[in-house]
Amino acid sequence: xxxxxxxxxxxxxxxxxxxxxxGGPFEAQGPLAEDFDTLHGDLTLGQESWEKAExxxxxxxxxxxxxxxxxxxxxxxxxxxxxxxxxxxxxxxxARTLSIPYLGLFGACSTAMEGLALASLLxxxxxxxxxxxxxxxxxxxxxxxxxxxTEYGAQKPPTAQWTVTGAGAAVVVPNGKGLHVxxxxxxxxxxxxxxxxxxxxAAMAPxxxxxxxxxxxxxxxxxDYYDLVVTGDLGRVGHSILSELLPSxxxxxxxxxxxxxxxxxxxxxxxxxxxxxxxxxxxxxxYGHLLRQMREGEWRRILVVATGALLSPLTFQQGxxxxxxxxxVSIES
Amino acid sequence: xxxxxxxxxxxxxxxxxxxxxxGGPFEAQGPLAEDFDTLHGDLTLGQESWEKAExxxxxxxxxxxxxxxxxxxxxxxxxxxxxxxxxxxxxxxxARTLSIPYLGLFGACSTAMEGLALASLLxxxxxxxxxxxxxxxxxxxxxxxxxxxTEYGAQKPPTAQWTVTGAGAAVVVPNGKGLHVxxxxxxxxxxxxxxxxxxxxAAMAPxxxxxxxxxxxxxxxxxDYYDLVVTGDLGRVGHSILSELLPSxxxxxxxxxxxxxxxxxxxxxxxxxxxxxxxxxxxxxxYGHLLRQMREGEWRRILVVATGALLSPLTFQQGxxxxxxxxxVSIES
Numbered sequence: 001x002x003x004x005x006x007x008x009x010x011x012x013x014x015x016x017x018x019x020x021x022x023g024g025p026f027e028a029q030g031p032l033a034e035d036f037d038t039l040h041g042d043l044t045l046g047q048e049s050w051e052k053a054e055x056x057x058x059x060x061x062x063x064x065x066x067x068x069x070x071x072x073x074x075x076x077x078x079x080x081x082x083x084x085x086x087x088x089x090x091x092x093x094x095a096r097t098l099s100i101p102y103l104g105l106f107g108a109c110s111t112a113m114e115g116l117a118l119a120s121l122l123x124x125x126x127x128x129x130x131x132x133x134x135x136x137x138x139x140x141x142x143x144x145x146x147x148x149x150t151e152y153g154a155q156k157p158p159t160a161q162w163t164v165t166g167a168g169a170a171v172v173v174p175n176g177k178g179l180h181v182x183x184x185x186x187x188x189x190x191x192x193x194x195x196x197x198x199x200x201x202a203a204m205a206p207x208x209x210x211x212x213x214x215x216x217x218x219x220x221x222x223x224d225y226y227d228l229v230v231t232g233d234l235g236r237v238g239h240s241i242l243s244e245l246l247p248s249x250x251x252x253x254x255x256x257x258x259x260x261x262x263x264x265x266x267x268x269x270x271x272x273x274x275x276x277x278x279x280x281x282x283x284x285x286x287y288g289h290l291l292r293q294m295r296e297g298e299w300r301r302i303l304v305v306a307t308g309a310l311l312s313p314l315t316f317q318q319g320x321x322x323x324x325x326x327x328x329v330s331i332e333s
Numbered sequence: 334x335x336x337x338x339x340x341x342x343x344x345x346x347x348x349x350x351x352x353x354x355x356g357g358p359f360e361a362q363g364p365l366a367e368d369f370d371t372l373h374g375d376l377t378l379g380q381e382s383w384e385k386a387e388x389x390x391x392x393x394x395x396x397x398x399x400x401x402x403x404x405x406x407x408x409x410x411x412x413x414x415x416x417x418x419x420x421x422x423x424x425x426x427x428a429r430t431l432s433i434p435y436l437g438l439f440g441a442c443s444t445a446m447e448g449l450a451l452a453s454l455l456x457x458x459x460x461x462x463x464x465x466x467x468x469x470x471x472x473x474x475x476x477x478x479x480x481x482x483t484e485y486g487a488q489k490p491p492t493a494q495w496t497v498t499g500a501g502a503a504v505v506v507p508n509g510k511g512l513h514v515x516x517x518x519x520x521x522x523x524x525x526x527x528x529x530x531x532x533x534x535a536a537m538a539p540x541x542x543x544x545x546x547x548x549x550x551x552x553x554x555x556x557d558y559y560d561l562v563v564t565g566d567l568g569r570v571g572h573s574i575l576s577e578l579l580p581s582x583x584x585x586x587x588x589x590x591x592x593x594x595x596x597x598x599x600x601x602x603x604x605x606x607x608x609x610x611x612x613x614x615x616x617x618x619x620y621g622h623l624l625r626q627m628r629e630g631e632w633r634r635i636l637v638v639a640t641g642a643l644l645s646p647l648t649f650q651q652g653x654x655x656x657x658x659x660x661x662v663s664i665e666s
Contacts, residue, residue: 005410005434006410006411006434008460048651049651051647051648051651052651077338077339078339078519082437082439084420085645085647086419086420086645086646086647087417087419087439087441087643087644087645087648088439088643089643089644089645089647089648091439092439092522092643092656092658093643093648093653093656095521095522095643095656095658096522096524096643096656099521099522100521101338101339101519101520101521102519102520102521102522102658103438103440103447103451103519104415104438104439104440104447104643104658105436105437105438105439106415106420106421106424106425106437106438106439107436107437108420114436114437118436118451121454121455121458121460122454124458125454125457125458125459125460126458127341127454127458186411186434186435186436187434187435188428188432188433188434188435189425189428189429189432189435191429310420310421310422310425310426310428310429310437311420311422312418312419312420312422313419314384314418314419314422315384315420315422315426318381318382318384318385320426323425323426323428323429325425325428325435325437
């Protein structure tokens with residue numbers, strides 16, 4: 001059922017039959033290490049390139065999610081994926097391996113929730129019986145493409161974020177045991193004129209705000225409805241900005257129930273500057289850490305607001321500001 | 334309603350309220366010139382860069398489609414778009430201009446039909462009242478990103494294709510006057526091991542074949558059901574390969590009713606080698622030329638099979654073969 005202009009309310013409450021998270025060596029040292037299904041000690045994963053390693057992260061997360069959901073590849077109707085690489089090669093090449101009908105997505109770091117929203121809509125509307133969705137990022141692949149190769153040792157300001165080496169995937173089905181996807185709010189692009197690619201948290205916070213505001217308005221929910229509102233991945237800077245934006249616009253989400261995936265994944269480690277980022281950040285934290293907490297009864301209702309900075313190195317070079325977006329998905333037990 | 338694993342049959346027959354096509358100076362010299370709503374005499378469109386020009390193509394196609402459908406931006410629920418540029422900046426930056434809730438897609442040249450399929454599904458399932466979808470490409474922007482800047486004058490083999498400077502967009506609504514979207518088949522990635530980025534037609538033909546085969550099988554349609562089966566954009570090489578593949582596997586589509594957008598857009602002009610390509614090719618030919626023919630009664634039923642080569646310059650450099658995909662959408666009057 002449609003409710004409002006931007007929000008889908010899923011009357012049939014599709015079920016996340018299983019989810020999985022895969023991480024790299026740096027993530028293995030973080031506070032959420034135990035929430036990953038697989039952790040790699042080697043950043044290359046035994047592959048010839050960072051990009052091939054990134055693809056393997058996603059494939060492993062998909063395989064693990066299907067294994068836990070006890071579904072075979074040929075019983076999955078659609079695969080929805082995307083990533084940060086040029087031409088979303090991690091999504092496309094993993095779709096070649098999986099051989100499941102494929103819908104490629106791009107929303108930068110918001111892709112994880114774009115995928116879960118569309119997967120849930122396909123199942124809720126009866127247009128799919130089983131959908132796999134996932135996304136990933138790789139620190140070295142992202143540094144090489146977006147900034148400088150890591151070996152250059154370029155310095156960064158404290159507002160910069162650390163791209164997560166990781167992937168997350170989920171299997172969505174019409175019914176059975178598992179957590180329910182109850183609604184999704186699709187974001188508009190918001191661009192406040194910020195141009196600094198080393199301060200994406202500040203650029204993305206207004207997009208997260210806009211989507212959260214629309215979500216509560218269109219669903220007509222009290223602001224304390226969710227046990228947890230999670231953004232991903234604003235980092236410390238964006239989390240702090242959004243924590244001011246919300247109350248100043250009378251969106252009274254209890255701030256002790258508002259967390260950010262970019263802060264959760266590495267804790268207070270100062271070596272990651274303002275926190276984690278990348279498609280793999282919100283995906284691995286949500287599909288690993290948060291859903292484990294929900295399955296154990298710690299939270300009954302969460303709203304995951306995945307944020308994306310839709311710039312490219314070329315738009316930055318051409319003097320453009322950073323268009324940002326956020327998609328929100330509510331998950332309830 | 335779901336029918337089979339890969340095919341959506343739209344019980345409520347969503348309506349293409351309007352569509353529009355915009356082209357560049359080279360397209361203006363081609364046989365389909367009269368089917369474009371707007372043709373630009375200058376490849377820059379007055380912009381500072383090829384990339385900004387490409388974005389304007391898409392924005393103009395969207396604005397024209399909304400104008401013809403007599404809908405305002407704030408009555409459009411969702412905008413689904415994508416393109417060939419790194420980080421799909423044409424889609425994202427046009428979404429910033431339009432300020433409509435945005436779902437970014439990537440399927441290389443198949444994006445046009447990925448967008449129309451999802452737009453139709455959103456409307457058919459009652460999750461949207463009005464959806465805008467579009468895609469674009471720009472010859473100089475694509476050459477610069479994927480190959481060499483045009484100024485280098487690099488030679489190409491006769492199997493190469495010419496990226497279309499153009500955009501196409503459509504407005505999909507639940508009912509009213511217009512052509513109906515009746516079904517969509519989402520493709521699997523097919524990779525036959527071809528590695529030559531100057532022969533994408535040959536790489537993509539098997540993906541088109543696979544999707545066409547599934548479409549007829551899952552819809553249980555006779556092979557002569559459609560007045561026209563259109564691929565986009567296999568060009569002369571891929572068109573010729575698919576014309577052999579189909580009958581050799583007993584898919585007996587009448588070959589005089591099988592055409593390719595990459596061949597239609599420039600006719601037999603030898604300067605484009607094997608024909609047109611790019612997201613803007615199938616989009617502008619379908620939303621301009623083909624739908625005009627349908628509105629005038631020339632065709633009652635067509636199947637548009639948009640093909641995409643999901644490579645990147647980096648995957649080519651790393652010795653990878655080319656994963657390909659095709660999505661098919663049936664349009665009926």
